[in-house]
Amino acid sequence: MSEADRERQLELRQEAMALYDESSAQRDALEHLQAQVYIEGPRRMISAAVDLGGKMTNFRHSVLDVIDPDASEGGDLQAAMDEASGTAYDAYLEFLYAASDAVGSDSLLALDH
Structure with missing residues (x-):
């Protein structure tokens, strides 16, 4: 890997960490x-x-x-992230369906106007 490639990889890692940190701040x-x-x-x-x-x-x-593979336990990090992403997405859809059902069953929506 060339020096330019290493610098670019470091830059991308720093940008990814900044986005990760920003998302952590929004978790509150x-x-x-x-x-x-x-x-x-x-x-x-x-x-x-x-x-x-x-x-x-x-x-x-x-x-x-994936951002900081040196801190991980190893393994196929990309595959693990992809699997976790799919599982989280499925849970997100289930939450949206539950929320939609809750809003749809609201008795206020059943009133005739």
Whole structure:
């Protein structure tokens, strides 16, 4: 690998870490919104939100492993990240379906205008 390639790889890694750190900072707002779902949401939606939170955490860990492979336990990091991404996406869809069902069953929507 040439010096220019190594510098570019380092630059990309730093940019990826900056984006990862930014997403970490935004998790505080997300956690507040999740707490509202846990308190006010229907049981299916709460369950889907809890599952999604765990799957997103696993995905974030796998992303960090790909960004900084020296800190990981090894293995096929890209495949692990792809699998975690798919699992998180499925959990996200389940949450959206649960939220849609909750909104769709709202008695306010059933009123005739």
